[in-house]
Amino acid sequence: MSFASISDYERKYGPVENASSLQEWLDDATTYLTALLGASFDAEDEEQATRLRTVCRDMAHRAFASVAPGYGVTEFSQGGNGFSESMSYANATGDLYLTKTERALLGIGDQQVGWLEPYDQSDLGGSS
DSSP: OOSSOHHHHHHHHOOOSOHHHHHHHHHHHHHHHHHHHGGGOOTTOHHHHHHHHHHHHHHHHHHHHTTSTTTTEEEEEEOSTTOOEEEEETTTTOOOOOOHHHHHHHTTTOOOOOOOOOSOGGGGTOOO
């Protein structure tokens, strides 16, 4: 089951014509997020579920909409008599990825500090 549904998607981005393709993107985004979260995924945590729904929906939108003509064009140029035209796309291959904000929202990539005390004081000849 995906973290986001087609109705979640349509509430934010409007109706879609190809629901089965969108469902594939939502399923793929869910697989990606589950793998990234690993042990920190908690099926009972409602706040995390809300965040995952938001991120899954937005990831799927970036990938799903990238196949729409003209979507995500970041640069466009035309020529003259030589009949040249070119476009550059933000996500031309429809990759699933997390933005920096989404990583922060899910707590992925946070730095952690800790220490490990490998020896007990008695191992070093000290008093316990």
